[in-house]
Amino acid sequence: MPQQEQERQSRVITRPSNREPRRFRVSVLNDDFTTFEFVIMVMMTVFNKSMAEAEDIAETTHIHQKSTVGVYSLDIAQSKVAKATEMARAENYPLRFEIQPE
Amino acid sequence: MPITQTANVTGALVEAFGIANEKRNEFLTPEHLVAGFLKDRDFWDAFCKCGRAEALEAEIYQYINSLDKTPEDKELSIEFSAQLKEMFDIAGNAAASAMVNAVQTHHIIYAIFQLEDSYARFYLEQNLESSIPDFLNSLISLSDDEDGGVESGEKLARYLTPVLPREIVGMKDEADRLLRVLCRKTRSNVLVAGGRGVGKTALAGGISDRLEKGKVPDMLKDYLLMELNTTAILSGTQYRGDLEGRVHSIMESIADQENIILYIDELKSLGGTSKTDDGSKDILSLLVPYMKSGEVKFVISATHEDIKKLTATDNGVLSLFRQIDIEEPSDEDAAKIIKGILPELSEHHGVKYDKDVTAQAISLSRRYIQDRCMPDKAIDLLDEAGAYAQTRHEKKVTEKTVAQALADICRIDVAASDDQTKGDLYNMEEGLKKKIYGQEKAIRQVSEAILMSKAGLLDNDKTIGSFLFVGPTGVGKTELSKVLAKQLHVPLHRFDMSEYSEKHSVAKLIGSPAGYVGYDDGGILTDTVRKNPYCVLLLDEIEKAHEDIYNLLLQVMDYAVISDNKGRKVDFRNVVLIMTSNAGARYAHKAAVGFDRTANAGEAMAKEVKSVFAPEFINRLTSVVVFNDMDKTMAGMILDDKISKLQGRLDSKGITLEVSPEAYEALLKEGFSPAYGAREIERVVNSRLTPLLMKEILFGRKTGFTASVKYENGEFTL
Known part of the structure; x- marks a missing residue:
């Protein structure tokens, strides 16, 4: 319980952002080398998609060059993308993702 | 770039991992870390002074619960999240630029405040009422304790345990006196003396109870009674000086706290009752300066024997204390005390105690148990009786049960205290x-x-x-x-x-x-x-x-x-x-x-x-x-006895002994001696009868025959 309302302007912060954290959309991009199966696997393991959802995303990517995977906090978005990208690079796939603020 | 972090930070990180593990999150995030910090008493208190800790906690957990959970059947692997890594980077730089060699809590928190679009930062800011620099400052003074040679708050907990408050019956005067002594300016130390089982430790519980309820002099109102764990102090000290250093740092932090009364349960545990070779290893002598100065208040319990031993070796220590003697309670008081304890015992053993067992336990234990004092020996007896009943699945503790328990404790035959004996x-x-x-x-x-x-x-x-x-x-x-x-x-x-x-x-x-x-x-x-x-x-x-x-x-x-x-x-x-x-x-x-x-x-x-x-x-x-000397009737009875004993030994071989009347008379005559009594008869039997049988058993008919002993012409024959 706030005893007294303190003056907010006396705060010294390096960047003036007290907005609510933004949410970020993660999209997966198409390429000619990454296999269907791999994309599905990544969707299921890293992004917790079901088989059906994963297939759907893979299809859409193939057709439309880009497909939305999900909306997350920045931290999670970055972390998941990093993980998926690393997995792809390990298999020599050039799979790429995009993170955009919502 | 500093490569270590303080214990507080590590502790928070460990807690964070625990939470992530529990929730089966794949990433360890700054939010987890904040939750980990919130579990630390000092951090929580510091945040409470600057903002709303509960709200912060609630929001943090809300976020954590929204994170993806790895399914049960999949193996869980936890990684640092992107922002967590970023945070550690920033914190490391901050510590380096502050020229310290370990990352401290306030570096971490500062780093969180630098993150963009971070929920951890957002929630911290939301719930902080004072300014960020003020909060960081309060964290810095927390860290000061970590760096110093003084034991920090949480480490002190290793050596001290709070004395559990206990409502006690009686000993009111003693408790009052104890509290008065503690209020003194100098030598505010108490030595609680009494026999084993008289209630010294219980008194400490009672004092703790009064402190909690505020029924103490004003001066002592904020004080806490804490028990010093002497074995913890000794454990791990290997080198000369380790023990001294540890004791001093512990005492310093206790003195700093300014509201601790130190309770030590047995004078013996401090050593000091027998000098060791180098004479430097007993804790008691290390504590003496603090007893003298009055920075810390001591309450020590001891038996009269231990005190005697102490005066024998070192007279000076005793003068630092005021001694309070605890006497054995009277039977009525003991009964009251037991009445208070009985419900606990009842519950523990799952049995009911009869009405009269209290009085019986008191009188029996007073009579038969000598090496301990009331009320403990009576309580002990009732406890044992309860266990006795419990193991036999009896529902009630009766006078008989108590008698049986007593028999076990003092090794007297049950029959001795039973009515059967009559x-x-x-x-x-x-x-x-x-x-x-x-x-x-x-x-x-x-x-x-x-x-x-x-x-x-x-x-x-x-x-x-x-x-x-x-x-x-x-x-x-x-x-x-x-x-x-x-x-x-x-x-x-x-x-x-x-x-x-x-x-x-x-x-x-x-x-x-x-x-x-x-x-x-x-x-x-x-x-x-x-x-x-x-x-x-x-x-x-x-x-x-x-x-x-x-x-x-x-x-x-x-x-x-x-x-x-x-x-x-x-x-x-x-x-x-x-x-x-x-x-x-x-x-x-x-x-x-x-x-x-x-x-x-x-x-x-x-x-x-x-x-x-x-x-x-x-x-x-x-x-x-x-005692009468031997007469003929007596001799006769003894002879019969000896012969039947011999028969008993022969029974196992299936041999029956028959003594003819003449042989009997002869034996009696030879064996009867008022001067030498019954032993002579035994000697006669052994020298006359048994040799005859001996040969037969070993070399002759061996077993299963009837030996007829006859007397003819001064000789025994078979």
Whole structure:
């Protein structure tokens, strides 16, 4: 319980952002080398998609060059993308993702 | 770039991992870390001063719960999230630029405030009311404790435990006095002294309770009673100086806190009652400066013996304390105390205690348990009774249960405290007569004395009976003692006084004085009686003992108590003391010549006894029991007994013994000797009968035959 309302302007912060954290959309991009199966696997393991959802995303990517995977906090978005990208690079796939603020 | 982090940070990280593990999150995020920090008391308190800790916690957990959970069947692997790595980077740089070699809490928090679009940052900012720099400052002073050589708050917890508050009955004056002493300016230390089990530790609980309820002088209102864990202090110290350093840092932080009363449960645990080689290792001497200065208030409990030992080695320490003695409570107070404890015991054992068991436990434990004090011994007895009932799946604790529990504790036969014994006592005289032949008078005297004692008609401060058995050798003096012990269901302890005929023998019985070899071994007699307070004590051939032993016995017979070499008192009130003597045995034999034997034998013996033993010795005896010498009937009965015993041995071989009447008479004639008693008969049987059988058993018919012993022409034949 706030005893007294303190003056907010006396705060010294390096960047003036007290907005609510933004949410970020993660999209997966198409390429000619990454296999269907791999994309599905990544969707299921890293992004917790079901088989059906994963297939759907893979299809859409193939057709439309880009497909939305999900909306997350920045931290999670970055972390998941990093993980998926690393997995792809390990298999020599050039799979790429995009993170955009919502 | 600093490569280490402080214990606080590590602790928070470990907690964070725990949370992530529990929630099966794949990433460890700054939010997890904040949740981890919130679990630390100091951090929480610091945040509370600057903002709303509960709201922060709620929001953080809301976020954490929204994160993806790895399914149960998949293996969980937790990684640092992108922002967590970023955060550590920033924190490391911050620490480096501050020129410290470890990342501290405030570096971490500062780093979180630099993150973009971070929920951890957002929630922290939301719930912070003071400014960020103020909050960071308060975290910095937290870290100061980490860096310093002083034990920080959480580490101190390793050595101190709060004394659990306990409502106590009684001891109000003592508690008041204790609190008063603590209010003093100097030497505000208390030494709580009392016997084992009298309630010293309980008093500490009571003080804690009063502190909690505020029923204390104003000066002490914010104080806490904490117990010092001496083994924790000692553990892990290897090198010289380790212990000193540790004790000093602990004391410094306690003194800083300014509201701790230090309770130490046993003076002994501080050492100091026996000097070690280098004399530097006892905690007590390290604490003395703090006791003197009054920076820390001490309450130490000790037994009177320990205090004595302490004054022997170091007089100065005691003057730093005010001693408060705790006496044993009266029976009414003890009953009240027990009433308070009974519900707990009841619940623990799952049994119900009868109404009367409290009073019974108090009186029984007062009578039979000597090495501890009330109220503990009564409570102990009730506890044991409860366990007894519990293990036998009985639902109630009755007087009988308590009696049985007592038997276990003090090793007295259950029968001794049972009502059944009355039957045995009634038949005791008869039972004795069956086993001992021809000593009706003696048996009667002894039985009477014992029954009187059991009925409570005799003086309670004496032994059950002190008897001097006199008579010729081999008429049953030792035998009577054995049989008596069996009838009373107590052990028989025999001491042959011919082994104690020298001056130093007293030391064997009650222990050597301090400084002599064998001081620690104790005395045979005192140890025996202490372990078996209910017994028949047989001192054979008392006239052979050294006169110092007589003096010892004088005290036993008069006051039923001896102090051993260590000063402990041994209770003889439940001992039947029997001393045997052959003094005047030869006179019994002599008196036989020419006169009516029985009358004069007795007189002659009595006279002789009076001249051999000092009057004050005889005076203290319950009675002098004169044993009749052997007469023919007695001899006959003994012969029968010996023959039947022999038969018993032969039974296992299937051999039946038949003694012809002539052989019987012959044996009797040879064996009967007033001078040598029953042993002669045994000798005759052994020398005449058994050799005959011996040859047959080994070389002849071996087993399963009937041996007919006949007497012809002065020879025994089969």
